[in-house]
Amino acid sequence: MKYEIFDISNFKQEEFEPLGTKAKYWCSDPAGNHYLFKSIETYDSTNKLISRDGEDWSEKIACEISKKLFIPCADYELAHNNTTRGVITKNFISSDNAYLVTGNEILKNYSAPINTEIPKKSEKQNIMHVYIILRRIIRNKPLGFNSLPNIKSAADFFTGYLMLDALLSNQDRHSENWGLIVTGKGRFHLAPSFDHAAGLGRNESDATKTHRLNSLDQGQHVSTYVQRAKSYFYLKDKRLRTFKAFEYFGILNPRAALSWLGQLNALTTDIMQATIDPIPAEIMSDVSKKFALEMLRCNKANMMTLIPFFKENLDPLFRKRQIKTYE
Structure with a gap:
């Protein structure tokens, strides 16, 4: 069964989302449920409307x-509003008294008491x-989600976010794409x-995807391609690749990393394919599906090699030595 593409053309548009571009806006269905619609169309630096094809299916698969x-x-969920494709998501803040604070604001507000070097730009997030x-500061796990073995705190769950980024080769975990929720009680x-x-x-x-899938040149293969994905996390002035960002967090937090x-x-692989296949053919080609599956397979294989290394980092002295190698 294919994923449904929801028609939101009769949803009431309420307000533009201030984060990002005007391609995002809040809307409500006839029953009064609130959603954020993210269009695959956006505006470039010259305010020209451009299409970023694939952002809908990549978000759904993720x-x-x-x-x-x-x-x-x-x-x-996949969606369209008559003029363009995109995705919709319900507001994950369920309480009227709660609100979201994004990473850039957290880094700015809590830099002084932590006494850690502050990057010049919010995008250059110091991973430590x-x-x-x-x-x-944050400490608590996401609201409404159950703990897992050795995964209970905010840092434990964020380790999983970085594993997800490495699995997807997601290069957009900048400082406005993570955050905390402040409850009505101030937690x-x-x-x-x-x-x-x-x-x-x-x-x-x-x-390009067809070429990489079929090339006999190892430098063109998907297994090489995925290693180039960069995160928005830095150690000093060095930008970390998504794999290295997860690896470093795993050194700091090995029990959570091993659990993830x-x-x-x-x-x-069968589960991965069963997750990709339901994307309707009109928005994702067969080649894109094969390429996405191969990316997931390659990234998973790379991360599974970290298990013995993270087990060694369960020893505090070994972990301390490893952290120093990054300094």
Whole structure:
């Protein structure tokens, strides 16, 4: 059965989402349920309307993969509003008294007491800085989601977010694409993961994907392609690749990383394919489906090699030595 593409042409448009571009807006269905619609169309730096084809199916696949891994995430559905395609998601803040604070605001507001070097731009997130904030400031797991073995705190769950980024080759976990929820009682909880559309090779043409899938040149193969994915996390001035960002967090938090890799190990190729196949053919080609599956397979294989290394990091002295090698 294919994923449904919801027609929201009769939804009432309420307000533009201030984060990002005017391609995002809040709307409500006839029953009064509120959704954020994210169009695949957006505006470039010159205010020209452009289409980012594939952002809808990549977001949907990321959402379904997250659910299978038990990673808290915003729930996305494919949608269209007559003029353009996109996805819709319900507001994951259920209480009127609660609100979202994005990572850029957290980094700005809590940099001084943590006494950690502040990056010049919010996008240059110091990964150790983020880890300290998760441990000392946010602390609590996402609301409404169950703990897993060795996965209970905000830092534990964020380790899973970075594993998800590495699995998808998602290169868009910038400082406005994670955050905390402040409850009416003033408690801080890590927000569910959201905005994963910049992954699974959605920006590559079918011709490029076909070439990489069939090339005998190892440098052109998908297994090499996925290793190039960059995160928005930095160590000093070095930008980390998505795999390295997860690896570093796993050194800091090895028990959680090992638990998440246990979840990933259960994500078989058949399950991956069954997650991708229901995307309707009119929005995702067969070549794109094969390419996305191969990316998932390659990234999973790379991350599973980290298990012995993370087990060694359960020893505090070994972990301390490894952290120093990154400094």
